[in-house]
Amino acid sequence: MALLKVKNLFLHFRGVTALSDVSFEVQAGTLHAVIGPNGAGKTSLLNCISGVYRPQRGEIHFDDSDITQLSPAARTSLGIARTFQNIALFKGMTVLDNLLIGRHGHQDSGVLAGGLYWGPAKKEEIANREVVEDIIDFLEIQHIRKKVVGTLAYGLQKRVELARALALEPRLLLLDEPMAGMNAEEKEDMVRFILDINEDRGTTMVMIEHDMGVVMGVSHRVTVLSFGEKIADGSPEHVQADAAVQEAYLGRSQAEG
């Protein structure tokens, strides 16, 4: 079953075309990678799915309902969460507080009840803390639970950002270069976490990643973009063998041209 359907998406900024007639489907429970050279429109695509950009034409369907016109917040409450290429956390707050903010959408009690920490508000707070602690345990960040995010190493901040996205308990997780700027060991940890999230929690994921080893190793399906157009879509093996993909990455062979 397709959890996410992107249909004939067009996005341009004045004269610059970012996406042109891009269509693809993400099956529920899969790890779907989006790759392509710099400027191919990968992040723009993610921004369209999460609602940061409005495409000029085309439709996005999530769970069989059209979400093209919904605000980012509305999409979040439907169960779409994301992480950013450049970390977007509250640097002055602790890891725990950052994650609890991720639970905001799951909190219904008002200012008064919450402020007094009374009745259902208290129950809600405890339930949210339980969810957050479960994620802290899952991503092995117990030792930094009470550390201020700004003081943490980059690789750990990336992990905290992933944790916050998980705190939303999303059905679709959008990861924008989760491994950018990491060293080999941190990358290995991150790959393991992404696989665990996919397997243990059954979360569907769309991941932009540059490390081809990672992409080919873990993803179920790969979509390739080049200059805003989809040039290939399929299993990692299929995409690797595709002539158009090779051309986009390596250029045209001299002998032919």
Add this chain to the structure above:
Amino acid sequence: MADLLERLGGDDTFPKLLVRNAARHGTKVALREKEFGIWQPFTWSEYHDHVRDFSLGLVALGMQPGDKVAIIGDNRPEWIWSEIAAQAAGGASVGLYQDSNLTEVAYVIDHCDAAFVVAEDQEQVDKILDMLDKLPKVRNVVYTDARGLRKYRHPRLLSFEAVEEKGRALAAARPALWAENVARGTAADCAIVSYTSGTTGFPKGAMLTFRNLLSMALALNDVDPKRPDDEFVSFLPLAWIGEQMMALSAALAVGFTVNFPEEPETVMENIREIGPDVMFAPPRIWENLTSTVQVKIMDTTPFKRFMYERCLPIGRKVAELRFQKKPVPLHLGVAWRLAYWGLFRALKDRLGFTRLRSASTGGAALGPDVFRFFHALGVPLKQIYGQTEISGISCIHRGDDIQFHTVGRPIPGTDLRISERGEILSRSEAVFAGYYKNEEATRDALEEGWLHSGDAGYLTEDGHLVVIDRIKDVMQLADGTQYSPQFIENRLKFSPYVKEAVVVGKGRPYLTAMLNIDMGVVGKWAEKSRISYTTYTDLSAKPEVYDLVQKEVDVVNQTLPAAARIRKFVLLYKELDADDEELTRTRKVRRGFVEERYKVVIEALYGDRGAVDIDTTIRFQDGKTARIQTTLLVRELGQPRGKAA
């Protein structure tokens, strides 16, 4: 001497003591584990029920009396449940170090004939499953943490809960079985096979009986009492005899609470939350705590630093007087009180030591400065001495009778003497039953009940034991001068700047040393002294750092006989590491291996050139390699400072 075990009133095995404790104070908290940010308590009766279910589960899976259960993982309740469960089923447990590599793990599992392996998580399970075809004696592998294992489909792999479930089913079918199994055990049964990290060759498995383990715990308790309402944090490997003694023998006999940290990284934080009354740790932990405090004081506000610099000397003075058994004058006593309220109390609270009553260190020598530091704060740190083969402990400092260079006096029920060769021999109820499947080694270690420690030592006039070194490690220079490399290395390591030291000199004209700087402390010093650096290799090669370390070596040289002083040293470009087989798992230097690997460096130490070019590759734990190219300076002592060699 009266049988110590009589005090336990017939409950002379771990399972029997567990049943007793559950019956006597079932609702009292026996164990705590921090999970999901909260300390989750387990009462004695919950503890008992888990052990019963798991034990019967093992029986249901076909465990026979005499079978061994190997356990690998971090300190968790499931670790000790598995151990006592194995014992209740008539078998013994074998602890594996969680950071052991595949060869070590495979060797021990195979050598001890383990029928079951209890592994904590995916990492450990992967290790075992990879080798399973080479381990024909292993019937089942049990995991305690299911994370990442959900998709594993292996016929011999099952979860801890699944085994407990089988146990409950068996208990329903045969309700009397558990009581029968527990009653069948005797004090003479082998409880654990404790594999000692050999500095040479493969590890040997020391068989320890319940009598060994419990008599040692009781004898130690006479001179260093623990109480039922004490708190203890278990964070050192449970495969280590010291942790077995505290978290199992002593905890079961006395009934205090054992707490398990959330993760290895959170240990210090968790100790602070618990505020233990009892703590037992090897020297490196105490050293780390001291240097952490020192580093943090460098960074703190001027006021706090001022307080620290004023108060600590008062504490040191008082501690010194106590060590010399002199009375503390009234004004100094008052000053100490003030210092206590002004600093020590807050500092102890930061470390989590506010309630610490019984603090001990063992396994290696601890520097006098570290001793003074803790005693200055009012933490009564004591030295302990012993071997795995004597269930951990034979000597300990008593009360204020503390001398830095000794390991104290024998605990009650322990006879100690020095052989003609100068070897320390000991005899007590705690001396082990022999090495598992190794008659020859047993014969070498035991003679008419006397345990040969292999350590050279002597007794002082007031009955304290002084340990010099391993007998086989006392070495000779080319001219016949005797020296103990480890003794000198330990003194070098007392410097906060030196993390690891290897002294070379056997059959050579003079002594030299290869040193590892302590990256944290030296790095801090470099920052303060405005010396820029990039990596460990780079920092180690700085002439200023050489100058710094040279002063430390000079200090040590002053205490050594003229013929056995360090003449030259180098600062190595990488840290010695257990993964590279340069250290044992308990961080002891594997001398032969290191001397072989750093042959080029040693040649340079005995050559005329002041430097040696290094071009080598190092291997990381994940199998990746990195190339290091650097020029290693050789520093000769007595050379003018500041000049690059």
